[in-house]
Amino acid sequence: MKSQKSKLGENKKWQRLKRNKMAIAGLLIICAILLIAILAPYISPYDPLVLNIRSRFQSPNSEFLFGTDNYGRDLFSRVLYGARVSLKVGVIVVFITSALGTFFGLIAGYFRKLDYVIMRVMDAFMSFPTILLGISIVAILSPSEMNAAIALSVVYTPRTTRIVRSAVLEIKGSEFVRAAKSLGASDFRIILKHILPNCLTPLIVQSTFVFAYAVLAEASLSFVGAGPPPPAPSWGNILSEGRQYIRTAPWITIFPGIFIALTVLGLNLTGDGLRDALDPKMKK
């Protein structure tokens, strides 16, 4: 009975999401990129690390679908493997920012005395330009995939904290929270049972955007050499290496660029769609 009822609610949201064609397009793009990342070892025609000096700078052809780079490595294989790095970093960043952002947001929104302290620290982090802060953190930690993810989590946690905090402030003033208080519920119970479940919607939507930012920022970090170090392929460092040959071999930069753009587009479309579908006030 219970599962039936809640399924009914979920179904309605799914129906609303399904009607949004852009959101479905976004979801399909994400699924495709995800498949590419998972299946990279099986579908890439060459080893992405093997050098082949004889076939340097080949433009896209039937043998090398996306052409080759300055070391003669197959660009198609490298781009497929690069998806793994981007998505892995994105997922880690989403997990860390959601966890920390929810924690700090709940505390800041609920306990007004801690609010000032927490939010001023978050403001301090937000006052740095995103990429600059990311680069500095990676510079301290040494460049690697994991450290790039940690740096970007630090960069994006304040944004998630703000979103969660504002949701908490709104819910905290609602009558059902007053009702819980008048029943004698502890702060812990109110936060866990009443406030947290009601902030999940903005959090989920925010997470898709953080994912998109993280993919983009990871590419930027790699581009300036603060991402996973070569020769391991990531979209950012392929771009970075191809930069010098952009006039003679533009395909080296074009293909990873297209994939970055597609991923970010897909995530943003999904995020917009989710926001509309999950918002109970939008009943079309």
Add this chain to the structure above:
Amino acid sequence: MAVESNALLRVNNLKKYFPIKAGLFRKTVAQVKAVDDISFYINEGETLGLVGESGCGKSTTGATILQLEKATAGEVIFQGKDVLSFSKKEIRGMRRDMQIIFQDPYASLNPRMTVTEIVGEPLDIHKLVRNKQEKKERVKQLLGSVGLSTEHMHRYPHEFSGGQRQRIGIARALAVEPKLIIADEPVSALDVSIQAQVINLLQELQQEYGLTYLFIAHDLSVVKHISDRVAVMYLGKIVEMTSKVDIYDNPLHPYTQSLLSAIPIPDPTINKERIVLEGDVPSPINPPSGCRFHPRCPHVMEICRGEDPEFKVYGDNHYVACHFLDR
């Protein structure tokens, strides 16, 4: 005020001021005197109706008694103990005896909890049941007592109508077996046809469980139906308090008189004299000096502008704060 031996709740000189903060250092620049020195009592088993227009502080009074808002000054004596001096732990214990029903049945239920979870929450908080089976039985029983059936147990609030939601809110309040229920405009958000049902339910429950109500409303006809005694509030003060019969047949305060004259009578042949008040309710930030009602009072005298009238007894338990009666 005369001491009533069987008063369950006694409120003495209760004040609730909300500070208005401004500037860089959040200095208090002014205060909203939402509740300004009010006193009343409620006897065990009776219903006191608290009426007044919106913004007069009647809901704040309810919230302050329940300690949802911290009182600025005064005493709230419940069963002989001053609630305002309670520790956090004592307040939690007190919540078993004092409950509230909210005005808006849409906002007062968590949209992500089922009815069982909502009504069962107080049972968990105060550990009133030993296991899930017992909790289920108790929730069933509570839903039954407010006229909902067991098939509603696993539904979410959005699947109910306003009246049904209000019944869920009542069941939740009843779960802890309270002695006093503060009903904060429990029917003003409902359709007129549903209002009567909910009020009748409240009366039935009062008889069945021996409940005491503080019934807050802005509608005098609703209050007339349910109350034993009525207190009228104006701008943070109680201006008149007496039995239901007296307040409707023999209102002494000019504000009460004008309120009563506004009740429509369903008979077009009766030509009623309507007392229409001039002007608007003044701001509680800077209330008028002396009697707060004096700028709008038809009987205003010189003394009203300077001196705050005392809340005095005139006749049998009929309390009024008005200089005009002392002429």
